[in-house]
Amino acid sequence: MWHRDEASADSRVTSPPRQRGAPTPRSTILSTKSRTVKTLTAALALPLALILGACSSSAAPAASGDAASTGTVKIGVVGAGDPYWETFTEAAKEEGIDVEIVDFDSYDQPNPALSAGELDLNQFQHIIYLATYNVASGDDLVPIGATAIYPLGLYSTKYTDVADIPAGETIAVPNDESNQARALLVLQSAKLIELKDGGSVFSTTADIEPGSKVKVEAVAADFTASSLPDFAGAVVNNDFVAKSGLTSDQLLAQDDPSDPAAFPYINIFAARAADAENPTYLKLVKIYQETQAVQDGVLKASGDTA
Structure with a gap:
């Protein structure tokens, strides 16, 4: 899914047309995969750096004004039935932030909804999934906070x-x-x-x-x-x-989610690039990460594996 040809018209190589049904030359397959891997690797580097920076910083995001003044924050998820989401929305409400959890049936829906402005944040994907989506779609969604690593x-x-x-x-x-x-x-x-x-x-x-x-x-x-x-x-x-x-x-x-090789599979809150420093959104991440009842709920929902 989601391969995008980023070559410009000027860089295309002219070659004889391939007959219908003829196999794609192996060199073409390898070249295309190589370009895709390089592009994904580059796209992955920024989210990893952002998450590392967020994890290494102990400073709380500074809120500017009343958080609730921005209105209800819509967060897209896959699995809104998990009880910890209710715990999270209640904790956010105590901090003056109204949250609406928007449930989706499949993974291919929350990112386009976020890009289109139908959501303010989403929380369903890991870093590699986000990088792959950005490369394929040309979007510029960014991670603003880590949640957990779930085993597969x-x-x-x-x-x-x-x-x-x-x-x-x-x-x-x-x-x-x-x-x-x-x-x-x-x-x-x-x-x-x-x-x-x-x-x-x-x-x-x-x-x-x-x-x-x-x-x-x-x-x-x-x-x-x-x-x-x-x-x-x-x-x-x-x-x-x-x-x-x-x-x-x-x-x-x-x-094994504790293996360092699993780091790219950290699940994250994602936002549009323009909202990467939104104080209300960063405060919500902090509430999610630091509310013990939420973390206990996440652990229970994952069968003590997250």
């Missing part, structure tokens, strides 16, 4: 151990680039697949080595859990685990 897990309703999954079976993974790469790394750590060059945060299903134990099929992230009856297993994002009724008994493998 492989679930199954047919098998109770990774070793029990027969060779040749198929595993479902999210089809968006950032979560797909992370899911593939989970499957590789479980020894179900092997990725070219060891894999990375930019891996795709095209990087799966032919000799891998299982096959992999990419589906929309919000359908991974519901598709479990059709697959040997599925890598399911945290937002869809609880609402689909999955339990830890059905969890076969997951990545």
Whole structure:
């Protein structure tokens, strides 16, 4: 998803037209992927720097005037049913800020809504997802505060151990680039697949080595859990685990959120670039991070894994 050709007309290379159905030359595929990886790497550097700066600063954001004077702050999320959001809105209200939590069904909705001005903030994605979105869309959304790292897990309703999954079976993974790469790394750590060059945060299903134990099929992230009856297993994002009724008994493998390699998967509050220093929004981040009841709720909702 979301590859964007950023070459200008002047830089295009003239070549004979390719016949319909003819395979794309491998050199073209590699060149396109290389450009995409370089662009994503550059896009990822700024969010990482912003989050590092925010985490290293102990100073509270200074509020200018009455926070409530800006009106109700709309925050887009995926999973508004989690009880900690009510706790958060109550804590914000005590600080004079009215918050409306706007729920979305899938990951592809909150960022366009934020860009269009339908939201003031969103909180559903990790840094890599945001960087990928910005590169693909040309938008300039920015992280203004970190929340948590949630593990990504492989679930199954047919098998109770990774070793029990027969060779040749198929595993479902999210089809968006950032979560797909992370899911593939989970499957590789479980020894179900092997990725070219060891894999990375930019891996795709095209990087799966032919000799891998299982096959992999990419589906929309919000359908991974519901598709479990059709697959040997599925890598399911945290937002869809609880609402689909999955339990830890059905969890076969997951990545380690405490591993430094998981840092790019820190979930964040995102805002439009023009609002990066908005004192009300920064105060909301601080309320989320420092209200113990909110943090306890986040931990409970994640099954003590966040």
